[in-house]
Amino acid sequence: MTAVHPIISVRNLTCGYDDTIVVENVSFDIMPGEVFIILGGSGCGKSTLLKNMIGLYEPMAGQVLIDGRDLVTASGRERDEIIRRFGVMYQMGALFGSMSLLQNVMLPLEEFTDLPREAMTMIARSKLAMVNLEKALYKMPAALSGGMRKRAAIARAMALDPTILFLDEPGAGLDPISSAELDELVLSLSRALGITFVIVTHELESIYKTADRVIMLDKDVRTIVAQGDPRVLRDTSENIYVKRFFHRMPSQDAGTPRVDCAAE
Amino acid sequence: MTHHPLPKDHPGASVLADQDGGSLRLMVRGRLDAPGTAHVWDEAAAAAHVAAGNLQGRDLPADCSAIEYMDGSGVALLLKLREVVAAQGATLALTGLSPQHSQLIDLTWHCPDQLDSLIPERRGLAHRVGMAASETLVATREMVSFVGEASVIIAGVIRHPSRVRWKDVLLSCVQVGVDSLFIITLIGFLMGLIMSFQSAISLQRFGGEIFVPNMLGLVMFREMGPLVTAILLAARSGSAFAAEIGTMKINEELDALTTMGLSPMRFLVVPKLLSALAMVPLMTIFFNLASLVGGALVMLSLGYPLVTFTSRVFKYVHYSDFFGGMAKALVFAVLVAGVGCLRGMQTRSGASAVGLSTTSAVVSGIIFIAFADGLFAVAFYYLKI
Ligand SMILES: Nc1ncnc2c1ncn2[C@@H]1O[C@H](COP(=O)(O)OP(=O)(O)OP(=O)(O)O)[C@@H](O)[C@H]1O
């Protein structure tokens, strides 16, 4: 039997901005085909961790290995190769404002494939259809609602059929129906194409429905406070952060006082 | 039509029409990833076209059981086949899909065939001329109301100085004035140097280089000082005003101000106008003095003592020249800063909009300066200044 290697492996990663550390010394592995969800309160460093995983920032310490290769030390060509295998949806969408949705989704196809133009258009249309935007092909991002922008950004992230998709809060700003459809999309893609998902989200429903595994970060201890199957964590975890998150308790009702923020 | 060869290790892909016990069908085979799809795209469309043409409105089955692998490009190929078949009045029926592939197809199969209704209408010439005219009208109206509102608020400021956000004014003064000191001094010095040098060479032939200081003083104080300072202001600060306010507009910050009951005019525009009014005369003085230093250097190098230069400059430059120049500087400052803010407020949506506003701020600023300078020349002539 051949052992399955993790597709992403984060080792003793410390990251932050300038001299403020946001996340300290975290390690975890993500297996191919897994739906992996990063949880945590607002401002605890989920986006920061994600940006370090995709090599936008150089970690302060530790490494991120994608398929066993480190983005920071990889040569230019190797780096391009790794980067082409993943798609990213940023928290704010980051659509190119001067292009229509169709052009936004076609851009990576034009740059990285030599498909016939008609094929590119068709691929872009089918990706936009996946997120139910097949009627908004020629709209400009500025003329879209927030949720539509988000869905278009997901379509663009999927343009090149990546093997890993990083989604930063895909469900935020979507109505419950779109949000549920998005969960279905994630599940279908992971089943049909074996895509690995790394998702930041707060939506408890989506977490229960889609996640294979979650990690939870916390702002005060600056590291992983819990990891595992979310349904199991919800029902069995004794950890105060986890309980508060899954049962939506505000901090003053949480029972025991928080020792580590007494100084604040 | 370009041909797309397969990479070496690619198992291949094909789409062919064949007869299955008398009835026509499409066989889709192989690995439908990006290279595979690119390879078969044209021949697949052609095969589907021919096959559907023979069918006369019946279903065309497409056997997908021999697809080894399929990703987004494969799905696009099937969508394309569906479109081609539909154009012939027939329907494509997929058969033999694996559960995985059918899941993938289900996600996109509702993608519409007809794009025509979605493509934004191309406008005719008459329509576009009309649009341009009405846009000009709107822009003019916006400008008039901007000037009106700004005047009212500035008048209000004179009566209630405490309503101005003086901290912002100070900050803006630093950005407009202090930070531009280097470039103002440098350009002033160089212009003084170059103009004196060039005219000294010409005048030397008649032994007239002694008149260089007269010329330099008058030209700089009356004309070049305010003009060049204003152009630098347009390039440095007018553009920055437009970009700052434009970005705020796009991020809905202006709307936020308005709904909080705060006037964007009072909050953003007035501090910028006031700071430009305060700084531009000072910048002009700096420019003038720096140009005199440049001129003095030329005269010294020609062997004249410094005192000859200074006494001639001050003898021939009258108060009226100095104050005339300052008046110009003030007017230019209002025009450039005002149009910078106005273009910022007029920013439409989209990322390129900020770029357009910035460009337009600089261009309109310089045009306004040129017009105003012409008016000043006429006015000064009749007033005999
Ligand atoms: N560009 C930046 N420079 C400096 N500090 C930053 C920067 N971006 C974020 N931070 C800080 O890093 C911390 C983590 O931010 P991050 O954006 O990763 O939070 P998050 O977990 O994604 O929160 P949310 O759920 O609200 O998106 C915050 O305290 C934030 O103030």
Ligand SMILES: [Mg+2]
């Ligand atoms: Mg975030």
